[in-house]
Amino acid sequence: MIDSLLVANRGEIARRIIRTAKRLGIRTIAVHSEPDAGMPFVLEADESVAIGPAAPAQSYRNADAILAAATSTGAKAIHPGYGFLSENADFARTVEANGLVWVGPGADAISAMGDKINARNLMAAAGVPVAPGTQDPAASADEAVAAASGIGYPVMVKASAGGGGMGMAVAEDEAGLRKAFDQISAFAERTFGDGSVLLERYFPRVRHVEVQILGLADGRVVALSERECSVQRRNQKLLEEAPSPAVSPELRERFLAAAVLAGEAVGYRNAGTVECLLDPATGEFFFLEMNTRLQVEHPITELIHGIDLVEEQLRIASGLPPAFDPDALAATGHAIELRVNAEDPKRFFPGPGHITTWVEPTGDGVRVDSGYAPDLTVTPHYDSLMAKLIVHGADRAAAIAKARDAVAGFQIAGPKNNLPFFVELLDNPEFISGDYDTGIVSRMR
Incomplete structure (x- = not known):
């Protein structure tokens, strides 16, 4: 069993991970933003390191600061919890490249499942049922409309790089699809750095x-x-x-x-x-x-x-x-x-x-x-x-x-x-x- 663990998260999930790790005799390290200094997960860890201001990009999504905290405390492993960097394949690779244990799936699996279109196609090939939808990203609203004619309305418009319910909209007809395509593509580019959009059949009662x-x-x-x-x-x-x-x-x-x-x-x-x-x-x-x-x-x-x-x-x-x-x-x-x-x-x-x-x-x-x-x-x-x-x-x-x-x-x-x-x-x-x-x-x- 690993003997020391840095928890790269906050709040209830950080506290939850620390509780089990301490029961197993593992030394725990919390990282925290400035406003989280007095939070229970910080106080309950064996050690804590401040990694930046409130903004997640400067703290809980700051891979360099988290890795520096792991190095300075002698942590042997990193648990990312959920959210923040938990499904960031590049971060998982970097953790392992620095000789640390990544408590999560391999970076290749994270990458494969992070792209929703790729994930759909992989699952279909493996024999997992997938809903009728697009096999490739729709490059334009016109392509989306053409695809929807084969899928049938209503359709779910989804950000390929999205997850957790973000970057989704339902289109009942062509006009709604064109509007949703532009909105979801722009949101996905802004939020995930990838504006790719897929379409799937929408089930009104599911x-x-x-x-x-x-x-x-x-x-x-x-x-x-x-x-x-x-x-x-x-x-x-x-x-x-x-x-x-x-x-x-x-x-x-x-x-x-x-x-x-x-x-x-x-x-x-x-x-x-x-x-x-x-x-x-x-x-x-x-x-x-x-x-x-x-x-x-x-x-x-x-x-x-x-x-x-x-x-x-x-x-x-x-x-x-x-x-x-x-x-x-x-x-x-x-x-x-x-x-x-x-x-x-x-x-x-x-x-x-x-x-x-x-x-x-x-x-x-x-x-x-x-x-x-x-x-x-x-x-x-x-x-x-x-x-x-x-x-x-x-x-x-x-x-x-x-x-x-x-x-x-x-x-x-x-x-x-x-x-x-x-x-x-x-x-x-x-x-x-x-x-x-x-x-x-x-x-x-």
């Missing part, structure tokens, strides 16, 4: 289901179980649950088999997620993207399997076998994660501010992965996620009941927060039925 995979040190790829991620606003997830209430045992086997094929197609190592769209009317599912990192929602998989995914990441990166039996995987109960964000609960606009009250719920089957504490400030510089509230029950009904109680017991004052939204959602008949889709939040508003 569920977002993903599968957690692990590429083990011995070369095997195993699929754990699926997660339901259909509660979204602006293509960003708000609540996830595992297992999915829409997935039968037969469909689960097909999901897991496809996820293993996806991982094997790129020689995947470490933790990753194969995201799919499920058509509830037909039971068909289609590859959406592969996230080559640890997911925000990984705790619900941990709870139903009794597996620490961060430990597994560290074991794989160290060349060690897993701490579980890959041939005897079993899921128990039902888990739900709620993303507690500093945002308005009605319109979901960011609402940063100084935290005057912060009381986390406790109890059997209740877990809080938080990045904040009383008397800290949620700034506008970073993502609005403050904490993840995770519950585990014997079945879905028990998990929902436990989530209601936990939300009622979570007290936050100062910044705006979306806990009132979760009160509404957990009593929503459509959600309770389990028969919902990605449009559920818009129907609640």
Whole structure:
């Protein structure tokens, strides 16, 4: 096992990684921006290094500063968490070129999956179902219109280099497609440095289901179980649950088999997620993207399997076998994660501010992965996620009941927060039925 780890991230995920690393006896190093100096993840690490001002480009995305911190502290490995540099293939290569262990998939796999068009084509060649769409980037609005005539409206216009729900728009007709093409291409060029655009068939009623995979040190790829991620606003997830209430045992086997094929197609190592769209009317599912990192929602998989995914990441990166039996995987109960964000609960606009009250719920089957504490400030510089509230029950009904109680017991004052939204959602008949889709939040508003 590696003996020292630099965590190239912040907030709840940095704190989460540090917790497991310290349990394993690994010396931990936190890097932080100037305004994050007093954050819990910094105080809980064995060492910390300031790497720059608030702007992510000058701190958490500053590869040179992070590598310098690793050198000065004698770190042997770097864990990137999610976001920031976690899916930056060049950074992964540079880390390894400097003699450090990269706790994540290989740079080639990151590159292959980072380009959505390339990823689509690779998956199709491997036998993973993909939605009807373009095999090559549309070079112009005219090319996009020509492609859409074969795909059929409505179409989803997507930034090829995008991810995490960014750089996407739905076009209902030619006029809408031309407008969306120009907007998404410009956004992608500005945000990702790559204006390439792809088109896929848009399904008006669809569920977002993903599968957690692990590429083990011995070369095997195993699929754990699926997660339901259909509660979204602006293509960003708000609540996830595992297992999915829409997935039968037969469909689960097909999901897991496809996820293993996806991982094997790129020689995947470490933790990753194969995201799919499920058509509830037909039971068909289609590859959406592969996230080559640890997911925000990984705790619900941990709870139903009794597996620490961060430990597994560290074991794989160290060349060690897993701490579980890959041939005897079993899921128990039902888990739900709620993303507690500093945002308005009605319109979901960011609402940063100084935290005057912060009381986390406790109890059997209740877990809080938080990045904040009383008397800290949620700034506008970073993502609005403050904490993840995770519950585990014997079945879905028990998990929902436990989530209601936990939300009622979570007290936050100062910044705006979306806990009132979760009160509404957990009593929503459509959600309770389990028969919902990605449009559920818009129907609640």
